[in-house]
Amino acid sequence: PGSISFITQSGSLGLALAEWTIDTGIGLCKVISTGNKADVDDVDLIEYLNNDPSTGVIAMYVEGIKRGRDFIDAVRRVRKPIVAIKTGRSKRGAKAVFSHTGSIAGSDEVYSAAFRQAGILRVDIIDELFDAALAFSCQPLPSGNNVAILSNGGGASIVAADECERQSLNIVDLTPETREKIKKVIPQFASNSNPIDTAGTVSFEIYDNIIKALHDDPNVDAIIVIYVHTTMSSAMPPAEAVVEMKLKCIKAKSRKPIIACWMGGAGTEEGVEILKSGCIPNYPVPERAVKALSCLIKHQEFLDKVKIGVGQEDKMGRCK
Amino acid sequence: PGSISFITQSGSLGLALAEWTIDTGIGLCKVISTGNKADVDDVDLIEYLNNDPSTGVIAMYVEGIKRGRDFIDAVRRVRKPIVAIKTGRSKRGAKAVFSHTGSIAGSDEVYSAAFRQAGILRVDIIDELFDAALAFSCQPLPSGNNVAILSNGGGASIVAADECERQSLNIVDLTPETREKIKKVIPQFASNSNPIDTAGTVSFEIYDNIIKALHDDPNVDAIIVIYVHTTMSSAMPPAEAVVEMKLKCIKAKSRKPIIACWMGGAGTEEGVEILKSGCIPNYPVPERAVKALSCLIKHQEFLDKVKIGVGQEDKMGRCK
Numbered sequence: 001p002g003s004i005s006f007i008t009q010s011g012s013l014g015l016a017l018a019e020w021t022i023d024t025g026i027g028l029c030k031v032i033s034t035g036n037k038a039d040v041d042d043v044d045l046i047e048y049l050n051n052d053p054s055t056g057v058i059a060m061y062v063e064g065i066k067r068g069r070d071f072i073d074a075v076r077r078v079r080k081p082i083v084a085i086k087t088g089r090s091k092r093g094a095k096a097v098f099s100h101t102g103s104i105a106g107s108d109e110v111y112s113a114a115f116r117q118a119g120i121l122r123v124d125i126i127d128e129l130f131d132a133a134l135a136f137s138c139q140p141l142p143s144g145n146n147v148a149i150l151s152n153g154g155g156a157s158i159v160a161a162d163e164c165e166r167q168s169l170n171i172v173d174l175t176p177e178t179r180e181k182i183k184k185v186i187p188q189f190a191s192n193s194n195p196i197d198t199a200g201t202v203s204f205e206i207y208d209n210i211i212k213a214l215h216d217d218p219n220v221d222a223i224i225v226i227y228v229h230t231t232m233s234s235a236m237p238p239a240e241a242v243v244e245m246k247l248k249c250i251k252a253k254s255r256k257p258i259i260a261c262w263m264g265g266a267g268t269e270e271g272v273e274i275l276k277s278g279c280i281p282n283y284p285v286p287e288r289a290v291k292a293l294s295c296l297i298k299h300q301e302f303l304d305k306v307k308i309g310v311g312q313e314d315k316m317g318r319c320k
Numbered sequence: 321p322g323s324i325s326f327i328t329q330s331g332s333l334g335l336a337l338a339e340w341t342i343d344t345g346i347g348l349c350k351v352i353s354t355g356n357k358a359d360v361d362d363v364d365l366i367e368y369l370n371n372d373p374s375t376g377v378i379a380m381y382v383e384g385i386k387r388g389r390d391f392i393d394a395v396r397r398v399r400k401p402i403v404a405i406k407t408g409r410s411k412r413g414a415k416a417v418f419s420h421t422g423s424i425a426g427s428d429e430v431y432s433a434a435f436r437q438a439g440i441l442r443v444d445i446i447d448e449l450f451d452a453a454l455a456f457s458c459q460p461l462p463s464g465n466n467v468a469i470l471s472n473g474g475g476a477s478i479v480a481a482d483e484c485e486r487q488s489l490n491i492v493d494l495t496p497e498t499r500e501k502i503k504k505v506i507p508q509f510a511s512n513s514n515p516i517d518t519a520g521t522v523s524f525e526i527y528d529n530i531i532k533a534l535h536d537d538p539n540v541d542a543i544i545v546i547y548v549h550t551t552m553s554s555a556m557p558p559a560e561a562v563v564e565m566k567l568k569c570i571k572a573k574s575r576k577p578i579i580a581c582w583m584g585g586a587g588t589e590e591g592v593e594i595l596k597s598g599c600i601p602n603y604p605v606p607e608r609a610v611k612a613l614s615c616l617i618k619h620q621e622f623l624d625k626v627k628i629g630v631g632q633e634d635k636m637g638r639c640k
Contacts, residue, residue, distance in 0.1 A: 010475020012520065012548035016584040019549055023585035061475055087478040090485030092515065099511050100474035125607040126479060154420035155330020155381055158407040159446060165410030191419050195412065200332065228332040229339055264336040265343035287445040 002027025003056030004133045007045050009034050009063045009101050013126070017059070020130055025276035029055050041066055043074045050078045057136035059129055060084035060120075064103025068114065075118035076306075081299045083121045083132045086111050119302040121295050131281075131288050132295035138279040139257035140249075141300040142221040146172035147293065148214045149195035152202040152238075153228035156263060157195035160224055160286035167294035171195060172219045181213040202227065204237035211245045215256055222257045222297070224289055227271065229264025235271025243278030257296055261289040322347025323376030324453045325369050327362060329354050329383045329421050333446070337379070340450055345596035349375050361386055363394045370398045377456035379449055380404035380440075384423025388434065395438035396626075401619045403441045403452045406431050439622040441615050451601075451608050452615035458599040459577035460569075461620040462541040466492035467613065468534045469515035472522040472558075473548035476583060477515035480544055480606035487614035491515060492539045501533040522547065524557035531565045535576055542577045542617070544609055547591065549584025555591025563598030577616055581609040 004021065008014040011033040021028040030052070032045055042065060049055045062084055065071050075082060088097035089108040097103050115122045123129050147169045151157035161171055171194050174182075182192040185206045190199035198206060207225070214223050227238045242260055249256060260275050260282040262268040275282040283289040324341065328334040331353040341348040350372070352365055362385055369375045382404055385391050395402060408417035409428040417423050435442045443449050467489045471477035481491050491514050494502075502512040505526045510519035518526060527545070534543050547558045562580055569576060580595050580602040582588040595602040603609040 008475070010473060010478075012473030012550060013475040013583075015550045016473075016476075016548050019584040019587040022587075063475075063478070085479075087475070087482055090482045090491075092485065092491040093478045093481040096474065096478045096481055096511070096515050096517070099513075100478065100517065125483070126605045127607070153330060153332030153336075154416065155328070155333040155383075155407070156336075158330075158383070158413045158416045158420065159405070161413040161416055162407050162410045163445070165412065171410075171412040191416070193419075195416055197416070197420065228336050230332060230335045263333075264339040267339040267342075285446040287447070 002029055003054065003137045004028050004059060005030040005032070005049050005052070005055040005057070006059045006061070007032050007034060007042060007049075008061040009103065010061055013061050017130060024134060043067055043070045046071070046074045046078060046082070050080060056080065057133050058082045059133040061129070062086045063088055063097040063101050064106060072114055072118045075120060079303075081121065081136045081295070082119070083123060083129055083136070083295060084115060085123055085126060085129045086115070119299070119306060121298060123295075127288065128291055131283060131292040135257070135259060135281045135292035135296055136299075138281060139259065139296065140255045141296050141303075142257050143255055143300070144221040145169050145297045146219055146221040147224060148172060148174065148217070148220045148222070149224045149226065150198075150207070150210050150214065151195060151226035151228065152198045152200055152233070153226070154197045154199070156226045156228050156261070156286050157197050160226060160261070160290055161195050163287045163290040167290055169290065169294055169297065174214075175217050175219055178213045178217040182210050185209045200230070202233045202238055204241050207238040207241035208244065211241055211258070215245060215249070215254070220256065222259070222293055224259050224261065224286070224293065226261045226286055226289075227263065227268070229262070229267040235262060235264070235268040236274055239271035239274035242280055243274060246278055246280060257293065259283070259289045259293045261286050322349055323374065323457045324348050324379060325350040325352070325372070325375040325377070326379045326381070327352045327354060327365050327369075328381040329423065330381055333381050337450060344454060363387055363390045366391070366394045366398060366402070370400060376400065377453050378402045379453040381449070382406045383408055383417045383421050384426060392434055392438045395440060399623075401441065401456045401615070402439070403443060403449055403456070403615060404435060405443055405446060405449045406435070439619070439626060441618060443615075447608065448611055451603060451612040455577070455579060455601040455612040455616055456619070458601060459579065459616060460575045461616050461623075462577050463575055463620070464541040465489050465617045466539055466541040467544060468492060468494065468537070468540045468542070469544045469546065470518075470527070470530050470534065471515060471546035471548065472518045472520055472553070473546070474517045474519070476546045476548050476581070476606050477517050480546060480581070480610055481515050483607045483610040487610055489610065489614055489617060494534075495537050495539055498533045498537040502530050505529045520550070522553045522558055524561050527558040527561035528564065531561055531578070535565060535569070535574070540576065542579070542613055544579050544581065544606070544613060546581045546606055546609075547583065547588070549582070549587040555582060555584070555588040556594055559591040559594035562600055563594060566598055566600060577613065579603070579609045579613045581606050
């Protein structure tokens with residue numbers, strides 16, 4: 001059991017999500033399939049889940065909303081993050097929506113605007129829906145959008161940096177002290193500026209020292225840790241370093257999320273298992289890690305701007 | 321051994337791709353890591369791979385190109401599909417690119433324009449690079465952009481339809497004969513218009529009949545087959561139907577690609593194994609299936625427009 005609850009107009013997508021959560025090792029709280037919404041609708045469900053102590057994040061698959069105004073009002077009262085995919089934006093899709101659940105897909109722009117006002121994070125693809133829910137379910141919201149990236153592969157860190165800029169996240173300048181600490185544990189030809197590239201070297205000690213340095217850097221709000229598998233390295237020690245840091249964060253009630261990206265398929269499995277058991281959100285490519293983090297940041301920004309006075313719930317360590 | 325060759329300025333991404341191909345069961349041909357390109361560069365490599373009979377598709381991870389004009393000229397002579405990700409588009413990314421391989425990232429718009437002119441398919445994220453390479457490596461290029469979608473879940477088919485429109489693919493009207501054939505095998509409340517939704521029902525017979533009907537429909541250029549796993553169904557029979565159709569296509573030298581999307585993680589594993597062994601490109605979410613298909617279509621459109629007189633190589637059944 002975890003903290004992700006899913007409201008879906010497609011029963012089969014609900015089942016797919018359930019299976020996916022088994023894969024990722026992250027528990028699911030409730031899956032509610034609404035279909036054509038003859039008796040219960042989203043307004044009731046949102047209110048119910050907002051009061052449900054075991055729900056930490058609400059994911060939605062939406063084809064159409066019936067009581068639009070009531071829905072927006074209900075959502076604005078919700079402190080929990082809501083991530084939604086809204087389909088039927090294409091002509092064919094809208095026709096299929098009507099035949100599927102009898103919903104009127106409506107103007108896509110109207111939905112986007114309404115979701116934005118209400119603080120719903122609208123994502124475009126199913127991957128992103130699940131990815132964001134995973135991050136919300138086991139990491140705290142960061143205080144700001146200043147991101148640090150650690151990687152043992154230059155290419156992967158550059159891909160992550162590009163995606164950060166696309167998502168308006170800031171690749172922050174590290175303090176001289178942090179850079180000095182990092183310099184001590186990486187080869188001379190590696191990069192100790194953000195994004196940090198250890199130039200292939202990877203061990204528990206290297207990752208542990210760097211992650212700690214980043215965590216102690218007051219400029220950094222969130223950390224992305226990337227590991228690219230090679231035949232010369234093991235995926236486990238860096239994963240252990242990440243999990244150890246997370247345990248320290250929970251103890252210290254720190255609000256710096258750590259997001260992982262272990263690349264390289266089958267070769268990384270043992271490391272991925274360690275991340276799962278430590279409740280670290282892990283993604284197979286850097287872009288998905290960055291997008292998931294971006295949802296955490298956007299939700300905090302929304303709370304700061306709109307929901308003043310509404311404190312952040314501490315979701316640290318909620319899963320497991 | 322398969323037909324995907326990968327030219328990469330990041331050695332670690334090359335290794336990650338190699339691991340990924342083990343996962344997907346699709347073989348890799350050559351991985352060439354170029355680094356800072358001191359002696360060999362992309363122009364030489366593109367020409368070499370163009371003449372390499374075992375290479376069917378070229379994937380590239382690019383940080384910077386040195387001999388721009390020569391590179392474009394070389395690419396325009398290549399008949400094989402080239403899919404590329406170009407990083408360093410962000411300020412931080414460009415800085416990291418320079419520290420990584422000494423490349424000048426250059427103007428992102430210039431790269432986009434040059435790639436487009438040369439017929440290189442530029443993708444934005446690593447997933448898409450691998451996904452497209454997979455589709456090219458084991459499916460023929462379609463004659464046009466008229467797509468049919470078959471799914472046992474309404475939500476997933478709508479997601480696919482939306483993504484098709486985003487990628488400028490046409491969800492085609494099926495002929496009355498096709499719709500009649502489909503009507504015979506699905507429940508009355510299911511949808512026999514494109515996207516086809518079997519409303520949960522799934523079996524070898526249902527999928528086999530529908531895929532055949534779609535294949536025989538002259539309006540249809542390409543088929544996307546989606547299966548959403550539920551506890552009431554098995555992922556294997558529909559996978560067998562897809563593989564059987566592919567074998568028939570190879571025999572008939574048909575040019576209609578079939579792209580699969582088996583959703584539901586661990587529950588679909590046995591079905592996914594069947595798809596792999598039949599060399600069917602399979603993706604975990606509909607959007608990735610649509611994007612990969614869209615690369616096949618765009619490449620054919622490029623060949624039609626620009627490379628007149630250059631015949632399509634028959635890549636059917638090249639893998640395995």
